[in-house]
Amino acid sequence: MSRRAAVLGHPISHSKSPALHRAAYRLLGLDIEYSAIDVTVAGLPAFMAGLKVEDNWCGLSVTMPLKTAMVEEVDEVRGAGAHLGVINTVAFEHTAQGVRRVGHNTDVAGIVEAVRNAGVRDTPVSAILGGGGTSAAAIAALGELGASHVDVYVRDAGRALEAKAAAAAVGLSFDLRPLADAAKGIATSDLVISTLPPRAADGIAEEFQQGHDGGTGVLLDVAYDPWPSRIAEAWQARGGTVVPGLEMLLYQAVEQIRLFSGADVGADVIDVMCDSVGLPRRVY
Numbered sequence: 001m002s003r004r005a006a007v008l009g010h011p012i013s014h015s016k017s018p019a020l021h022r023a024a025y026r027l028l029g030l031d032i033e034y035s036a037i038d039v040t041v042a043g044l045p046a047f048m049a050g051l052k053v054e055d056n057w058c059g060l061s062v063t064m065p066l067k068t069a070m071v072e073e074v075d076e077v078r079g080a081g082a083h084l085g086v087i088n089t090v091a092f093e094h095t096a097q098g099v100r101r102v103g104h105n106t107d108v109a110g111i112v113e114a115v116r117n118a119g120v121r122d123t124p125v126s127a128i129l130g131g132g133g134t135s136a137a138a139i140a141a142l143g144e145l146g147a148s149h150v151d152v153y154v155r156d157a158g159r160a161l162e163a164k165a166a167a168a169a170v171g172l173s174f175d176l177r178p179l180a181d182a183a184k185g186i187a188t189s190d191l192v193i194s195t196l197p198p199r200a201a202d203g204i205a206e207e208f209q210q211g212h213d214g215g216t217g218v219l220l221d222v223a224y225d226p227w228p229s230r231i232a233e234a235w236q237a238r239g240g241t242v243v244p245g246l247e248m249l250l251y252q253a254v255e256q257i258r259l260f261s262g263a264d265v266g267a268d269v270i271d272v273m274c275d276s277v278g279l280p281r282r283v284y
Contacts, residue, residue, distance in 0.1 A: 003032045003056045005260050008039045008047070009063035014225045016246060016277045017061050020253040023276035028263050032058060041069045048073040048101075057099075059260030060090040061253070064197075067133035068162060074103040080140050081105035083169040086133040086162055088252065091259040104259060107137035110252025111193065111220065112144050117282075118218050118243045120191055122146035125217075127186045129153050129179070129204070130195035131160030134222055138193040139163060143170035145191075150174045153182040183207035190217040194231060198223040205231040216240045222248055246277055 007017040013036070021034040039047050044066055051057055062070045067086045071077060074090055081087040087103035123146040128138050131154040142150055150172055154160045157176050167174040177185060182204045186192045194201050201221070208231070219235040224245035232242045250273055254265050271281045 001056055003030075003058040003260075004035075005032055005057070005059040005061070006035045006037045007061035007063060008037050008044075008066055010038055010040045010065060012036045012038045012063070015063065016224070016249055017063075017253060019276040020250060020273045021061075021257060023272045024253075024257050024265065024269050025261070027269050027272050028257075028261065028265075030261055030263065032261065039066065041065055044069050044073060057092045059092060059256060061256055062088045062090065064133065071103060074101040076100060077103040079104055080108045080137070084108075084136045084140055084162070084166050086136045086166070088137070089256050089259060104255075105137055105140075106252040106255035106259075107134060107248070108140045108144065109255050110248040110250070111138055111141035113251035113254075114243050114247035115141075115145070115191060115193075115218060115220055117247060118220075118241050120145065120218050123148070124191035125189050126150045126191045126193070127153065127182075127189040128163070128193050128195060129182055129186070129201060131157075131163040131176070132195060133162050134195035135160075135193075136162040136166035138195055139166040139172055139174070140170050141193075142191075143172050147191075148173065151177050151185055151189075153177050153179045153185060155179045179204070186219075192217065192219045192235075194219065194221045194223070194229075196223065198225060198229070201229065201231040205229075205234040209234045209237070218243060220248065221245055224249065244279075246279055250274065250277070250279060 025032045087105050088107045089104040091102045093100045126147045152163050216239045218241045220243040221232050222245040236242045
């Protein structure tokens with residue numbers, strides 16, 4: 001019997017996760033059907049309640065806006081997700097006592113590996129755009145990279161609860177700053193991670209183009225559709241290094257595939273995953 005996995009979110013039609021996962025499972029010779037399912041926050045409890053053990057689910061990828069809400073729908077949260085309160089992965093573990101739904105956050109590893117692949121090593125002067133669920137993973141990733149402080153630029157400080165909790169959990173000092181100041185603030189950063197939705201950083205890009213010095217560090221824009229984003233174009237025009245969100249998506253998917261299947265995901269698997277979404281193959 002085929003095992004099942006899916007990516008959940010709203011909207012979800014743009015997701016590249018099916019391409020990444022299907023490419024990996026084909027090469028690994030695994031009979032896992034992976035689909036995309038549109039689920040809202042309001043509809044999540046009913047969806048999770050409706051999953052049947054006999055359907056042989058092995059995993060769920062979780063994207064916006066479900067990353068915080070999913071914490072309440074699992075039996076256990078492990079790793080970074082446990083102290084961040086934000087998860088993007090649910091692995092179904094079959095035990096003698098039944099099936100346990102275990103939450104994980106593979107976004108942290110995805111961000112770390114994506115920026116390391118771009119040359120970032122440690123203790124970067126850092127800034128984050130946005131304060132939602134993905135910003136929590138970005139803060140944890142910066143902690144792993146050795147940063148001690150981060151400036152987080154948000155439109156509404158009252159909606160940055162996940163960022164605040166993440167900073168406290170990993171012991172990273174941070175300042176919340178208005179998004180209106182972001183263009184000037186990010187110019188002097190070694191590493192900028194934009195966790196804003198598609199096109200939400202367009203205004204920052206326009207102001208940035210008009211004349212702030214700097215902008216020669218690394219920018220990871222987690223939004224990958226449309227690509228290139230305006231902020232990525234503005235950053236690259238200044239001579240900075242741009243990391244597309246697909247890089248993060250690739251590396252977080254690698255961790256998900258390991259959790260869903262138990263398989264070893266080697267360089268050959270990563271290469272076909274790159275092929276599936278138009279990323280260059282890795283240089284080892």
